[in-house]
Amino acid sequence: xxxxxxxxxxxxxxxxxxxxxxxxxxxxxxxxxxxxxxxxxxxxxxxxxxxxxxxxxxxxxxxxxxxxxxxxxxxxxxxxxxxxxxxxxxxxxxxxxxxxxxxxxxxxxxxxxxxxxxxxxxxxxxxxxxxxxxxxxxxxxxxxxxxxxxxxxxxxxxxxxxxxxxxxxxxxxxxxxxxxxxxxxxxxxxxxxxxxxxxxxxxxxxxxxxxxxxxxxxxxxxxxxxxxxxxxxxxxxxxxxxxxxxxxxxxxxxxxxxxxxxxxxxxxxxxxxxxxxxxxxxxxxxxxxxxxxxxxxxxxxxxxxxxxxxxxxxxxxxxxxxxxxxxxxxxxxxxxxxxxxxxxxxxxxxxxxxxxxxxxxxxxxxxxxxxxxxxxxxxxxxxxxxxxxxxxxxxxxxxxxxxxxxxxxxxxxxxxxxxxxxxxxxxxxxxxxxxxxxxxxxxxxxxxxxxxxxxxxxxxxxxxxxxxxxxxxxxxxxxxxxxxxxxxxxxxxxx
Ligand code: BG6
Numbered sequence: 001x002x003x004x005x006x007x008x009x010x011x012x013x014x015x016x017x018x019x020x021x022x023x024x025x026x027x028x029x030x031x032x033x034x035x036x037x038x039x040x041x042x043x044x045x046x047x048x049x050x051x052x053x054x055x056x057x058x059x060x061x062x063x064x065x066x067x068x069x070x071x072x073x074x075x076x077x078x079x080x081x082x083x084x085x086x087x088x089x090x091x092x093x094x095x096x097x098x099x100x101x102x103x104x105x106x107x108x109x110x111x112x113x114x115x116x117x118x119x120x121x122x123x124x125x126x127x128x129x130x131x132x133x134x135x136x137x138x139x140x141x142x143x144x145x146x147x148x149x150x151x152x153x154x155x156x157x158x159x160x161x162x163x164x165x166x167x168x169x170x171x172x173x174x175x176x177x178x179x180x181x182x183x184x185x186x187x188x189x190x191x192x193x194x195x196x197x198x199x200x201x202x203x204x205x206x207x208x209x210x211x212x213x214x215x216x217x218x219x220x221x222x223x224x225x226x227x228x229x230x231x232x233x234x235x236x237x238x239x240x241x242x243x244x245x246x247x248x249x250x251x252x253x254x255x256x257x258x259x260x261x262x263x264x265x266x267x268x269x270x271x272x273x274x275x276x277x278x279x280x281x282x283x284x285x286x287x288x289x290x291x292x293x294x295x296x297x298x299x300x301x302x303x304x305x306x307x308x309x310x311x312x313x314x315x316x317x318x319x320x321x322x323x324x325x326x327x328x329x330x331x332x333x334x335x336x337x338x339x340x341x342x343x344x345x346x347x348x349x350x351x352x353x354x355x356x357x358x359x360x361x362x363x364x365x366x367x368x369x370x371x372x373x374x375x376x377x378x379x380x381x382x383x384x385x386x387x388x389x390x391x392x393x394x395x396x397x398x399x400x401x402x403x404x405x406x407x408x409x410x411x412x413x414x415x416x417x418x419x420x421x422x423x424x425x426x427x428x429x430x431x432x433x434x435x436x437x438x439x440x441x442x443x444x445x446x447x448x449x450x451x452x453x454x455x456x457x458x459x460x461x462x463x464x465x466x467x468x469x470x471x472x473x474x475x476x477x478x479x480x481x482x483x484x485x486x487x488x489x490x491x492x493x494x495x
Contacts, residue, residue, distance in 0.1 A: 001134070003033040003426055004105045006096075008087045008121055009112035010040020011054060019112065020055045020080075021062035022418035027076040028067060029414055033426050039100045041083045051082035064412035087113075088120040094128035101130065108425055110138040119156030126160045136425055137161045140169035141232050142223065146450075147443035154436050163436060167425050172233040173432040174417030177378035180406065181240040181346075182249070184372065184380065192245075194350065196325045201367065202480045203331045204347040205237055207374075208339040210287050212465070213295065213313065218303035224311040226279075229335040231446045235262065236434065237374070238331060241346055242321055251430035255438060262441040266320040273452035278461060278473040280314030282338040285465030292338065292465045312460050313337045316473040317449070332477055334484065338465040344374035347485040362388065362396030371401075371485070378406040 005023075007015050026032050040051065055077070060068060081100055085092035101107055107130060111118055118139065125131050137157065144150030157166060172178050185191065194200070207229060213220040220228065239258035246253035268276050283294035295313050298305060314336030321331065350368040358365060369383040381401040388396040415423075424432055452458075461470035468484065477484055 002035045002102070002105045003037075003108055004101045005036065005038045005108045005110065006101070007038065007040045007110045007112055009042070010082070011042045011046070011051065012112050014112045015040060015110075016055065016058040017062065018418050019110065019422075021059050022416055022422055024059055024063060024072070024076050025067075025415040025419040026422060027079075028069075028072050029419075031419075031423055032079070036079050036426075037100065037102075037105070038080045039083050039096070040080065041085055041087055041096060043084070043086055045084040046082060048080075048082050052077045052080065055080065066412050067414060088117055088124050090124040090128040093124050093130060097128060097130050107132070107135045108138065109135065115139075115142065115144070115153050118153060119159075122157055122160040131160055133162075133165075135161070136165050136167055136428070138167045138169060138425055140171070142227070143168065143439055144443065145223065145227055146447050147440055150439055150443050154439075158436075164430070166433075166436070167421075167430060168434045168436075168439060169418075169421055170232050170236050170434050171417045171421070172236055173434070174419075174421040175374065176413075176420075177372075177374040177406065178237060178240065179420075179432070180378070181237070181372065182254075185240070186245050197327055197329045199350055200329050201349045201351045202329060202477070202482060203241065203349070204477065204482075204485055205234055205241070205331065205333050205345075206347075206484070207234060207237075207335040207344040208341060208469075209335075209337050210339060210342050210466075212282070212292060212298060212338045214298060215300050215302060217298055217300040217305060220313075221306065221309050221311045225313055225315045225335055225337070226317075226446055226449065230315060230317065230333055231442050232434075232439075234333045234335060235442045235445075237344075237346065238319070238333065239438075241348075241372075242326055242331070244325070249431060251433070254431050255435045259435065259437050259441060260323070261321055262438055262445065264321045264323045264326075265445045266322050267445065268317070268319075268449050268452055270452045270455040273449065273456055274458055276318040276476075277449060277453075277458070278314075278316045278470050278476060279312035279453065279458060280316075280336060280463045280470035280473070281309075281311070281460040282313050282336075282465045283462045285338070285467060287338065287340075287466040294465065295338075310460055314339070314460075314463060314469050314473075316469065316476055318476050318479075330480055332484075334469070334473065336463075336469050340466050340468055342376060345485075346372040346374070348372075349480075349482060358395055358397055360394040360396075362392070362398075363394060365397055366399040369485070380404040380406070 007019060009015055083096040083100055085096050087093060111121060144153050239261045242261050243257040246257045281295050285292060296305060296307050296309060316334040319331045319333055348370040352365055352367060365385050366383060371381045373379045381403045383399055383401045385397045386400045388398045421432060461472055463470045
């Protein structure tokens with residue numbers, strides 16, 4: 001069955017910067033559904049030619065020049081139409097439907113618009129008869145800013161679409177390196193006996209960025225690092241790292257296992273929130289030798305900055321999954337803006353046996369570590385101890401590693417996270433999409449952190465832009481004798 005993709009907010013920022021370039025990748029991979037049509041809608045009118053020109057302008061910036069060809073652009077743009085109209089108005093939608101959609105095609109609707117109008121667009125789609133049991137709806141964060149507001153939004157969507165028709169995007173799940181976690185965990189049997197609290201001492205999940213919030217200030221100030229990144233991306237990565245093996249790779253099995261992880265997260269309350277979390281806000285500093293403003297000094301041409309804002313641009317959290325496999329293993333989550341580098345990785349520290357036969361100079365045993373790099377490079381390295389070559393007395397040790405580079409350095413990547421996710425929507429596969437229960441449970445855990453911060457009036461700690469974050473965040477991991485892994489691990493003295 002062919003597909004009509006209807007993008008509401010079709011000439012907005014998200015659509016132009018992300019969605020069309022990702023769809024173009026499907027075109028060059030010959031992965032577009034047969035006789036696919038893409039209909040972008042917006043309230044203000046424009047000709048199809050002007051619409052194409054706008055899309056092309058963004059596309060050539062986003063796509064690697066080696067992957068761009070006029071021929072592919074022409075076959076791609078041939079599929080794209082522009083429809084003027086107010087998507088909250090059933091009459092306007094009916095007209096668009098008559099002109100552009102085919103009754104024989106599956107209608108996939110992407111809401112690239114603010115959540116506050118999700119409900120009215122869904123109602124309008126329904127009341128003009130465009131929604132069938134085969135139709136699908138794609139939405140993406142922010143899906144609320146608390147459990148309660150998420151449930152309200154979800155209620156609006158569920159009045160028209162069943163859970164099986166809803167595709168909630170977390171773009172981290174579209175990343176190759178994140179999907180590779182499933183392969184690493186469940187296609188390499190030798191890890192399984194080690195993947196638990198008997199052998200793992202602690203885990204660090206880090207997603208850092210060098211960018212600030214700039215023109216997104218007003219949105220970000222209502223959101224902060226915990227809602228923007230932890231509630232979704234970091235918790236999803238944590239789920240894939242920690243979940244039990246699903247019985248199959250289908251959506252129901254994978255999502256059920258992820259949900260169990262979220263349900264097992266140890267609550268953080270006012271009694272332990274200070275010891276288990278650090279909130280930070282960046283102040284003026286240097287990134288790549290360039291001075292950058294602090295969060296409260298950002299220039300936004302659209303909004304006024306609140307000089308007293310207490311929104312966190314950094315957060316570090318000690319989480320724990322209270323189940324048979326993970327109980328007692330601290331899993332540290334850390335994310336922030338304007339830090340010293342952009343990188344995302346998972347570091348798994350394995351325990352060391354208590355008895356150490358290697359004593360003497362240079363004989364500190366490092367922890368065996370598995371480092372899973374998610375971005376910008378993607379790879380896996382296993383850190384092992386080995387003997388330093390030479391005629392030294394005893395057996396001095398060094399930290400070495402086995403490296404698996406997952407990037408193909410000779411070819412540009414022919415798809416991105418969104419193209420993977422579009423591909424799966426068209427195949428009607430929800431495995432890489434987040435269920436309502438997952439989003440709700442993640443909010444529940446995050447909500448109580450906010451409640452605890454509020455109750456204890458826990459302040460943001462300043463950190464210089466370009467630094468590694470607030471000083472106190474170091475103490476979180478020191479509690480288990482570690483530093484935050486920064487690529488140059490140096491063992492803490494063995495005891
Ligand atoms: C988005 C957040 O979801 O993810 C942004 O809203 C953040 O604040 C972005 O910059 C990070 O995504 P990526 O793919 O660049 O790591």
